[in-house]
Amino acid sequence: MINAATRHELTLLAAGQPWLPAVLLAGRAAKPIRKIPKLGWFVADPLVARQIYNDSTHFSIVSEGAAGHWWAQVIGDWVEDLFEGPGHTELRTKVRDLFTAGHTDALVDGVLGPALKQLSADLAAGQTVDIAERARVLVGRSVSDLVGMQPADIAAIFAEDGAVLTDEDPDQPFRILFEHVEELVNLAMGTMASTTLDPVAVARARTLATKLATSVPAAYERADPSTTLGRCRELGLELEHASGLAILMAVAGTDTLASAMTRMVALLHDSGHHRELLAHPERMPDAVRETLRVTSPAYLVGRSVTADVEIAGRRLLAGEHVKILTWSINNAAGSFSIHRDYNPETRQLWFGGGRHLCVGVQLVHSEMTALLEALTADGRPWEIVERRYRRKVFIPTYETLRIRLAP
Template identity: 45%
Template sequence: MTVTLPSAAEWHELALHAAAQPGLALLAPLGAATRPLRKVPKFGWVVSDPELARQVHRDSEHFSIATDGASGHWWSQMLGEFGAERFEGPEHQRLRAGLGDLFGKPASEQLVEDATGAQLERLRTDLVAGRTVDIAEFGRVFTARTMVDVAGLPRETHHDTPYLELFAAMERLADLGKGNWATTVVPPRNRLKGRELAALIGANVEHVYDSASSGTVIGRCRDLGLTLEQTRGFTVLLVVAGTVTLASTLGRLVALLHDTGDQHRLLADAGLIPEAIREGLRVTSSMPVVGRGVIGDVELGGRRLRHGDRVKVMTWYIDNSVGRFDLDLGYVARTRQLWFGGGKHFCLGAALTHAQLTRFLETLLAAGRPWEITRRRYRVNAFVPLYRRLDIRLR
């Protein structure tokens, strides 16, 4: 029997998961042991097959994001008036439809340039000058700047500190979700902390609510009839979802390209950027497990799921089961964009994510030489696996 040892890139990815939450390091063996579908005590139904996962995402009649075991249920306890009714049903669909054009490809590309163009140019200049750059810190500022602009919050043009402080608050809020394997019912102490952090993150919404442009999320929410408090809640949800996960992918993609040596191929052919982004999103799958609650008896994969059951979609395992990071892998239909979810809850910011990563990689490659990692530190005890520090410099 031939045993394939993990590559350097895979070791670092596993270490990131273990540092964030030790249980995350068990995703691969748990996924393999439960494929395609199995009920695990205190965890729920574990879905480790891509087609079954897609069925769960598409079937909003029997599976809900707003009940125990799912993210909408957790968020509704943190966001006050922006409650469970806007995670499912007609109100959810109306809100998504009203915001869709803000996240299209043209709007996203322009937004990234306006929000981060100067920061990206600083990155290129620093690298060309031989300076060491902490990509983890860069990612925190980069994602926060983008989401502040798309939301319509007041921007800071000259300093990074406000964005780092905002990102730190968003991380602390997300980290309150650690350990929600059995239930998403939030203990009172964590609920209080969460609402305090949400109030801090959304503190400036009231200052711009009346004047925000309809080309921003805050202005559009107002125009759609959401109250100030409801708009504040959605803004917090949006900026947290659009920063922490992308910062995770951005840093890990830089490390993957370094550890696999594939940065050399990109430097020789920038046309491979779309493949690098697709592979980076697939391999990192920064939301490794996605929960749903069963709201109606249903058959899935030959098994009978009952109302009140919980489902865990093993996104990271499913996406990584097709192979290592590989620029030659190509489009794999069975895992197509599963990292963005599916159905009515397919990630609203998917096009924005691609625009951000494309512009970032273009800037990194424009420096003209391979980079080396001089220091890396994993973030410990975190909800989303990501680098706390990732120093690079050009060779």
Template identity: 30%
Template sequence: MTAVLAVGSRQNTAERWERRVHLGAHPVLYPVIRGLGGLRPVLRLPGVGVLVSEAGLVREVLMNQELFVKNGPSGSGALWTPVVGRKALVNMDGEEHRLLRRRLGDLFTPRSVEGIVEPAAVVLKNRVHAGFEAHGRVDLVDCVKELAGGVISRLLGVPEDAPGRLADRELFDLGSSISSLVRLGRPTLTERQVAKGKSAVAILAGPVRTAYRESDPDTFPGRLRELGMSEDEAMGIISAFVMVGTETLVSFVPRLVALLADSGRLSELAGDRSAVPAAVNEALRFTVPSPMMLRDAVADGAIGGTKVRAGDRILLSTIHAAKSLGGFDPSQATPQQARQLWFGAGPHFCIGMPLAMAEINTTLDLLLDLYAQRPWHIAGRHVSRGVLIPGYRKLELANA
């Protein structure tokens, strides 16, 4: 009985911290969205849009590209067009999007992804080991930001010895400065925000254009050229990956580690890696790195029996759709309608998922290896406040 109570207590601790993370980011919107989601699966909110909160219906909308589009005036894709141009994949729909996605598919094979992540993973490993050896502790959030910056460097095609090369952490901060422009309650970017985004993209553009023109097939821009992309198309595609991938990764990895530590699952996973995929998948389901997705209705129709009109803004509450399925439990299979919903579904399913998973698994493998050698614990943490993507501002791991 005592052991059962201890497990339950750890589980409650894990879920309490996750709630704090969400409330830190959205102290008003989070409880409102969760509360509204519990009222009805589809709810029209006057002046706001149509809120969809049930997993099966969220998937249904994502699969229907004829009726619900991403690049409409209030859809998430349209936010980025003034910053990165028309052809950045994230802001495209229809046949044009399908053809571009097909051309990009080979860039995210396991082998290709390994070539992008491996150099950054080496830096991460050295950073974490040095921190533990010198100080007995590391800030995981800071380390993952550097990992993300290293991946950005590879996407840009920046040589390690390039003159004036930005450090990996600086590259992350640059990418983050673009993605942080978005707010849930604002459907468009202001002129000032567009100018700020363009300024950051211009800094990223230099190495991308150089790598593209040199046509080195060992670089990501060089491979885009080989696929027939124009220079501007390559720039838009890479900028989009930098914008949409960095914040969600840096949000999720520390939350994953905190969930596993708080719920007392580290020892089990360090000794049996076969349970890791289920734990990661359940952590993705429970944390919901992409808490809201936006679409525009382009014709009259219906969602779950609720009528929608052309021009309606559709708010897909992935956070309620996923969290309403229950607490964090890696032994429980995710229902079919909710599987990988945090990566989207249908034509816009996240093409960069293999890259994100490689970064996630690389970091977790490293930390589990260290835990098996010498257990560590969470020594301190602070949640981020007033951000778009919920996460930890700091998560300090220390030797036991």
């Protein structure tokens, strides 16, 4: 029997891409690994997934079928070094200290603090608030820090795309930034069988990526060390690497994070666990972890086989594609519950694994926790007044999730 929280999640996935729930649910039968004609090997086992993540001799992130291949068409072949060559090792070593817990908490406080306080105040005053919209703005603010863009920069950079700023709405630049990153991410739709983009998509993706990087050089030179680019400079990252990293972070951490934030609010409500969270605030880390497990916004992670290899008793051949079904693996444990313990087998597979483990793990935890703190500040549970799912998006999410505090 499917509960309300799961039903909404599956409907949301279908709104984003109609085939998604069927593939992700059926994907469980691929455990541990199964070949699907025309698509490649589907992996639905946590240990096999980790084995692949940790094997960079036989699996690549930059060949056809994986994210780095998509990126190389957009920002150039040099990105291969950033993803897999010596540049990647150097980059990961240097950015190890980029997002420590102390820094991300301070960053979230500085970049999102006032907007989150406003959210708490609006809710406490009895207003109905659209969490999906607020999450897009919050993440837009976070991205503006990652790429070093001030509101005025955003207006100027996206002016030719029809962006006109009005003085009345201070959130507007961040909404515009979010929408442009989302447009770039959505260009990855239809890459299930092949990551080779058509020329029109490549041209648009290049334009958007170039715009996103516009402010990086100036911000890198002058930014305060409390900002991400200022910190990159202090950590000794070269400008080219800082610039590549900034675009990657902006794209990897926009739709995924906004989706997780909004779905967290819905999941807590639909499961009834928002009341338990209010009674047991020490369960906040569990609520964040469970949200990431159940939503697994990066629902499928691609790799390509670069040399023949045997995995879980099956022979994978060079040139074949692998799809790690992170959503299917993580959801096999059951539905959302803040009482579910950490699972050492899946660990945090929603963030990938091995050398490409998500750079933003700590930032995601800080942002999601800060949002929960803002929501629970008043001590009253929330109710959902209206919800609509966002249609035709690469990372499924809510279009609208209007909530208000219970009287």
